Amino acid sequence: MIRRRMPAAQQLSHVYPLGSRVNDRGVLEVGGCDLVELAREFGTPCYVVAEDDVRRRARAFMEAFAARTDDFEVVFASKAFPCTAVYRLLWEEGIGCDVAGGGELAMALAAGVDPARIHLHGNAKSLGELRAARAAGVGDVIVDNLRDIELLEALVAQDGGPPQHVSLRVAPGISPETHPAISTGGPNTKFGFDLAHAPAGIERIQASGALELGALHLHIGSQILDLEPFRAALQALAALGADVPAYNLGGGLGVAYLEHDRPPTIEEYVAMKVDAVHDIIGPGKRVLDEPGRALVANAGVTLYEVQTIKRNVETYVAVDGGMSDNLRPMLYNARYEVDVASRPGGGTRCHVVGKHCESGDILVRDADLADPRPGDILVTPATGAYGHAMANTYNGALRPPVVFASGGDARLVVRRDTYEDLLARDV
Numbered sequence: 001m002i003r004r005r006m007p008a009a010q011q012l013s014h015v016y017p018l019g020s021r022v023n024d025r026g027v028l029e030v031g032g033c034d035l036v037e038l039a040r041e042f043g044t045p046c047y048v049v050a051e052d053d054v055r056r057r058a059r060a061f062m063e064a065f066a067a068r069t070d071d072f073e074v075v076f077a078s079k080a081f082p083c084t085a086v087y088r089l090l091w092e093e094g095i096g097c098d099v100a101g102g103g104e105l106a107m108a109l110a111a112g113v114d115p116a117r118i119h120l121h122g123n124a125k126s127l128g129e130l131r132a133a134r135a136a137g138v139g140d141v142i143v144d145n146l147r148d149i150e151l152l153e154a155l156v157a158q159d160g161g162p163p164q165h166v167s168l169r170v171a172p173g174i175s176p177e178t179h180p181a182i183s184t185g186g187p188n189t190k191f192g193f194d195l196a197h198a199p200a201g202i203e204r205i206q207a208s209g210a211l212e213l214g215a216l217h218l219h220i221g222s223q224i225l226d227l228e229p230f231r232a233a234l235q236a237l238a239a240l241g242a243d244v245p246a247y248n249l250g251g252g253l254g255v256a257y258l259e260h261d262r263p264p265t266i267e268e269y270v271a272m273k274v275d276a277v278h279d280i281i282g283p284g285k286r287v288l289d290e291p292g293r294a295l296v297a298n299a300g301v302t303l304y305e306v307q308t309i310k311r312n313v314e315t316y317v318a319v320d321g322g323m324s325d326n327l328r329p330m331l332y333n334a335r336y337e338v339d340v341a342s343r344p345g346g347g348t349r350c351h352v353v354g355k356h357c358e359s360g361d362i363l364v365r366d367a368d369l370a371d372p373r374p375g376d377i378l379v380t381p382a383t384g385a386y387g388h389a390m391a392n393t394y395n396g397a398l399r400p401p402v403v404f405a406s407g408g409d410a411r412l413v414v415r416r417d418t419y420e421d422l423l424a425r426d427v
């Protein structure tokens, strides 16, 4: 048997989960598990999550905050990876969550997250979602608009319970450098109160016996690599002159998708945010943060099997997934690395394409793979955030399972869709 090893100079890219390596058989290993064996056991496509990687990043957030302030809350923006196993894992690390609506709320509750540590978001919350949050005892509703205020007041009057703790989301008029589709805090956005309307919203809540204003909130966008705009955003909030006990600075820390990407570290990001609150607002304020991507993106990889290779003008390596399990290349021109799991490294220039009936279904354009062949297992790293979250059944695709890998053991936490699932909603 020929043993292949990566040339000494060719280190495994840092975008793979912490602890990933090439094993003695020359195969990529994540969470101590051989990826070719995982593909055989769980099928493809398949999301594999290195549990320890998520825990390490969760602890990095908690420790970075604890080193700077004793009044903070790290909140998982669960839209990045909404499944009960992930909610539970982060809850075990002391991290509650924000939910983008009733569906994520149901998942967070099912996972056992303390409702008091759940934050409900949404720019178009329905009465039903607000009622569900109230009934569950959700600790914080992030008010996005006046309608949220009216509905919550009515609900509190109806149930006769204690006032609802809320935050008010402000769009600070700051646009960080990121893809326009994931920039959310600019001067003309659908999210939150703009600076002109925020004072009226704040007054309205402070005058309400049914609501208690706990925090001002901002979230300027996602996949942010330059931290400076957070400071400007907070300055805009400070200029509102409201007296609130806490500041929620949203999420947004960018991650490395490609080898040469060097995003700020969790430590740098947290330091910048806590320092900004101390410098701009002053001491004695609670600081909340809502990381999504930075907790889970690099913990996850996706496995595919190569189905065909077509040598047209260029070479197309077609796999058994695509835009049904990773929409990010199509929506945001996101770039990913890719390797043959059993032959990491390069040599053959090609496009890794999905199985869907659209020419835009390209997972990795201009990839560099080591002599890809049908039957090979391909792995795309850094797919832990917004992959499973945005998966869909286009072309009758069966959404992939989620497998947690740790210390050489793998366990299924979300099963693959079945054809019966595709028919299950028909009446």
Ligand code: LLP
Binding pocket: 077, 079, 080, 098, 121, 182, 219, 221, 222, 223, 224, 250, 251, 252, 253, 290, 291, 292, 293, 294, 328, 332, 385, 386
């Ligand atoms: N807080 C709020 C209010 C948010 O809307 C978001 C993300 C976050 C926190 C977390 O942001 P993160 O730390 O993950 O950057 N589907 C897109 C990302 C959309 C993000 C939406 N909001 C993608 O795949 O890049």
